[in-house]
Amino acid sequence: MYKETNIRSIAKGITWRIVATGTTMSIVYIFFGNIELAVATGILETIAKVGLYWAHEKVWQKIRWGRKKIEPFNLMFTGLPLSGKTTIADLVYDKLQKLDIPIERIDSKDIRELIPNIGYSKEERLKHIKRIAHLIQTLQKNSISTITSFVFPYKESRKIVREMVKNNIVVYVKASIEECKKRDYKGVYEKALKGEIENFTGISDVYEEPQHAEIIIDTEKIKPEEAADIIYKYIKKNYIK
Amino acid sequence: MYKETNIRSIAKGITWRIVATGTTMSIVYIFFGNIELAVATGILETIAKVGLYWAHEKVWQKIRWGRKKIEPFNLMFTGLPLSGKTTIADLVYDKLQKLDIPIERIDSKDIRELIPNIGYSKEERLKHIKRIAHLIQTLQKNSISTITSFVFPYKESRKIVREMVKNNIVVYVKASIEECKKRDYKGVYEKALKGEIENFTGISDVYEEPQHAEIIIDTEKIKPEEAADIIYKYIKKNYIK
Numbered sequence: 001m002y003k004e005t006n007i008r009s010i011a012k013g014i015t016w017r018i019v020a021t022g023t024t025m026s027i028v029y030i031f032f033g034n035i036e037l038a039v040a041t042g043i044l045e046t047i048a049k050v051g052l053y054w055a056h057e058k059v060w061q062k063i064r065w066g067r068k069k070i071e072p073f074n075l076m077f078t079g080l081p082l083s084g085k086t087t088i089a090d091l092v093y094d095k096l097q098k099l100d101i102p103i104e105r106i107d108s109k110d111i112r113e114l115i116p117n118i119g120y121s122k123e124e125r126l127k128h129i130k131r132i133a134h135l136i137q138t139l140q141k142n143s144i145s146t147i148t149s150f151v152f153p154y155k156e157s158r159k160i161v162r163e164m165v166k167n168n169i170v171v172y173v174k175a176s177i178e179e180c181k182k183r184d185y186k187g188v189y190e191k192a193l194k195g196e197i198e199n200f201t202g203i204s205d206v207y208e209e210p211q212h213a214e215i216i217i218d219t220e221k222i223k224p225e226e227a228a229d230i231i232y233k234y235i236k237k238n239y240i241k
Numbered sequence: 242m243y244k245e246t247n248i249r250s251i252a253k254g255i256t257w258r259i260v261a262t263g264t265t266m267s268i269v270y271i272f273f274g275n276i277e278l279a280v281a282t283g284i285l286e287t288i289a290k291v292g293l294y295w296a297h298e299k300v301w302q303k304i305r306w307g308r309k310k311i312e313p314f315n316l317m318f319t320g321l322p323l324s325g326k327t328t329i330a331d332l333v334y335d336k337l338q339k340l341d342i343p344i345e346r347i348d349s350k351d352i353r354e355l356i357p358n359i360g361y362s363k364e365e366r367l368k369h370i371k372r373i374a375h376l377i378q379t380l381q382k383n384s385i386s387t388i389t390s391f392v393f394p395y396k397e398s399r400k401i402v403r404e405m406v407k408n409n410i411v412v413y414v415k416a417s418i419e420e421c422k423k424r425d426y427k428g429v430y431e432k433a434l435k436g437e438i439e440n441f442t443g444i445s446d447v448y449e450e451p452q453h454a455e456i457i458i459d460t461e462k463i464k465p466e467e468a469a470d471i472i473y474k475y476i477k478k479n480y481i482k
Contacts, residue, residue: 002305002308002309002310002311002384003308003309003311004307004308004309005307005308005309007307008306008307008308009307011306011307012297012301015297015301016294016297019293019297020261020290020293020294023286023289023290023293024265024282024286027282027285027286027289028269028282031278031281031282032273032278037272037273040272041265041268041269041272044268045264045265045268048264048268049261049264052260052261052264053257053261056253056256056257056260060253060256064243064341065249066245066246066248066249066250066252067243067244067245067246067249068243068244068245068246069243070243070244100305102383104379104382104383106379111375114371114375115368115371115372115375117368127356127358130355130356131356131372134352134355134356134376135375135376135379138345138347138376138380139379139380139383141345142343142345142380142383142385143243144383
């Protein structure tokens with residue numbers, strides 16, 4: 001969030017003075033046909049009004065009326081590990097930042113790096129998601145929209161978020177297990193198949209497909225850039241006024 | 242966060258027009274001594290400039306220059322259970338909200354109500370505090386200041402927060418164990434003494450007194466209202482420009 005500096009208010013006063021005094025001088029000249037008097041009026045007006053304009057700006061900065069609270073949304077990316085959630089979410093974030101709306105990117109990886117011992121059991125995942133929902137909620141109270149990418153494997157976890165936050169938009173990033181395995185440069189699927197990783201979604205833990213996703217992205221058919229474009233257009237149409 | 246509505250921009254245009262046209266008409270009248278022509282100039286000016294002013298406002302809304310990022314702070318209330326953290330923090334929050342700065346109140350109780358199974362062991366507390374620090378950090382990235390009241394019993398937990406957030410102000414809410422027991426209308430100290438509550442700070446778990454608190458409130462000597470006033474003045478002096 002920003003606040004107006006004095007220098008900005010003064011600069012605004014000066015640019016307006018150029019526009020306004022030009023107009024006044026033209027009017028006086030048309031009426032009286034006297035160029036000297038038109039210029040004199042312009043000078044006098046400038047002296048009187050730069051200060052008045054500045055004072056007018058300052059008074060309005062104290063008035064809250066006519067300021068609309070920005071309506072925040074949450075883009076919730078869900079899908080199997082390696083389906084492409086983070087890639088697409090990052091692209092969408094870059095695009096939305098350009099719209100100058102307050103927005104925050106929350107990725108599973110960043111939080112698990114910060115707090116390594118969160119755990120992957122169903123109980124731990126649900127507790128984790130509840131805290132994420134609380135984070136989104138707190139940001140939304142302050143008009144900040146969010147782009148969240150987590151596996152969100154359970155219907156129950158997605159429901160927790162949907163009930164706690166406003167304007168929740170589920171983006172189901174779809175890819176078959178076979179496709180995810182192909183993209184598996186880190187070898188996590190392989191490890192999970194060998195039984196080295198417990199509760200690995202898609203292998204040793206369930207992924208419950210979302211039934212009511214607002215947006216479905218089939219990553220086997222479209223590229224990340226195209227996907228980002230679809231999501232960006234959806235947000236622009238429904239949430240940016 | 243708010244955005245300017247069109248109606249606000251128009252209203253600003255109108256109030257300015259009243260001030261500005263009044264000035265112009267006075268100038269023209271002084272120069273030419275002709276009241277009809279002064280009025281005619283005023284009318285023409287009004288017609289020309291209401292639209293121009295509105296356009297000028299809209300152009301400036303797109304310009305980012307001269308807007309200063311608000312510098313957020315975190316008020317970290319620490320102290321024994323029942324020392325009076327929440328009471329004082331709530332009073333400070335009420336006072337600071339009137340300053341029209343973006344601020345969020347985060348209380349231990351609210352989060353533990355939402356996620357009941359956080360736990361009270363040292364390991365669980367530290368994990369919990371790390372998430373709180375991440376929440377504060379995310380809010381600060383969006384210029385939102387915070388008022389947090391948790392027991393924060395360990396030097397280590399307070400250090401985690403201090404390292405992760407900006408402008409951290411430790412408020413040590415001081416009360417002796419004897420005093421806290423007297424205030425214990427819920428009977429939690431009694432239960433802890435009987436061994437019914439594990440890891441109860443002050444009884445069955447340690448409270449490491451802060452050595453570098455920015456503000457110390459001795460609740461056995463001053464009232465919550467006075468304490469809130471001291472903290473409010475500290476913030477106003479150091480963080481509100």
